[in-house]
Amino acid sequence: MTPLFNDDFQELPLKRALAQVMAKREAGAKVVGAYCSYAPVEVVWAMGGVPAVLCAFSNAPIAKAEETLPVNLCPLIKSSFGFIELKTCPFFELTDAVVGETTCDGKKKMFELIQEHRPLYVMDLPQCPTNEGAVAYWRHSVNGFKKFLEGTFATTISDAALEESIRECNRKNRLVEQIFAFGACAPAVITWQELYAVATYAMSAHGPEAIAQLEEIIATLTARREQKLYTSPEGTKRVLITGCPVGGDVLKVLKLVDEEGAAIVGLDSCTGLKPYANVTEEGTGDPLLAIAKRYLQIPCACMTPNTGRFDVLKQQVESLKPDLVIDLVLQSCHTYNVEAVKVESYVREDLGTNYLKVVTDFSQQDLGQLKTRIAAALEMS
Amino acid sequence: MLLHGQTRTVLDRFQAETSINLSSQLSLIKEQYTWNHLVSTGYGRQLAQKVLGGDVITEIKAYTTAAHHFHPAIDTVIDLGGQDTKALSINRTSGQLHKFEMNDKCSAGTGKFFEMMASSLGLSLDELVTEALRGSRSVEINSTCTVFAESEVITLLTSGVALADIARAIHEALLTKLVSLLSKVMRSDTAQILFVGGGAKNRAMVQLLTEALNRQVIVPEHPDFYGAYGAAIHAIQSTR
Ligand code: SF4
Ligand code: SF4
16 A cells, blocks of 8 residues: 655654754744644744644653652643653754643643743633634734744744735645545545644645645545555444544554554544644735634633534544544543543434543553453444 | 353353463463353453454453343443452443443552552451441541552551551542442432442442442352353353
């Protein structure tokens, strides 16, 4: 079967992303590190910069982080912080500036601890996105970020550049959506490893080069579908992953699904489709407002109410037809953990699909138990 | 567990402590027994399949199968095992598993807890249970994490609390966990709970659970073999 990427980074999506960021940096682009899907990357691209994802999913630096941070904190925050302390995160080491958002409490306060390392801008994110004034307020934050970049790098970001960047990102995002839509094929023609690789690639890719690569991937997938080159046999049970972002050591959960002979056909989280969904309106005359509107539609559990999450789940379940929805919650992530109560009842009662919540961290100690849980949930699906 | 295919009577039952070399233990079974159909369950199921062949099911499915077969009126099962604790909700009509809950990684509270607590009090497991049955509810232990619970126990001991009351408090601590798991799967019209796993042999726990739930708690004859029963029944059912 033809791989989706024709390069030296097969099964190494993070190494590929690192190479992308390094190449752009060598060509003179400023690297802006981001921790969240709310970071408006259009502004970074408009400046001629490149965004790099700093969320870490490795268990290795957690012990270091726990020297400073409380143990009962989300592993994603601990891992990201530990890497910075150890100076071993290659992405962070490449950054010229960092942007954060006031999403969850742990992250928000962690930013205060890293601000001495890099120029840092924290965007204040309204958490009731449908309340009056929320979009206007968030536009101020987006504008603040733009001014921060302009000040830090002694440059100006014109409206025309922003419009151009919005168009490019929309184009790229639609292609990523098209690729994820192949998840609906039964039998499957795309694996979760490939979905994850595409999502990781697209974060630091832009312009004609990105478009060409993504179009080539679509051609490969179309050929697979037409030639009946399936990635798992007919009748394989299908799984949709939702919840917190996943990567690195927490991919253990996804690997267990593979081990149990099921196929993951959708990644709904921030390391999957979520950052690429929704369209930023083009040619409005106020690109910052258009950006603000689009980003506030991201259905993150930090928001209340977070009705968009349920719309997306409905749409994903209807198109991907999973037998099981796994809601992956990182330990101590209160927002996703509490939202799981509603997600469970929505998936089970309204969508009529089996549901399993998994609360885990980046360690390997719960592998045996997770395997039993996932196997049992698949047995009943 | 060896079950007769037609009569479903138990032909043989066999239990052994798991050792580091599980494969060779399993190989012994191969030498000593013969069977037509084999299904393995539990934490070692994959290894058992590798050594002995046959199929695998999770213990969750095994419990569901056994519960529906032996106790068709049951819709709620609690399993207190050495590794984990599970609560199951079963559809009484179809016998299908409706939902299950398991203890999370950090909310310990498994059968191992009793063993550790007994040893920190210098008691055998039986003695701990006997003490608990004599004790009254005078103190609380809040943790089911063995490390924290141990220090709570030592504090209570040194402040002169009766051993029996401490033993009871140890049981109550785990009881809270069981009740909270059960409350996630139990229905309002659930009249009986089936209590299985090694922990169901603990008389004090059975008594406390009955009182706390205000429902009938049924313990099968060999609660620690319940998963094996389920696997054997599944083996028979799936070959027909
Ligand atoms: S889950 Fe929420 S807080 Fe985390 S990266 Fe996504 S949008 Fe940001
Ligand atoms: S997973 Fe949850 S707790 Fe962790 S950083 Fe994201 S929103 Fe915050």
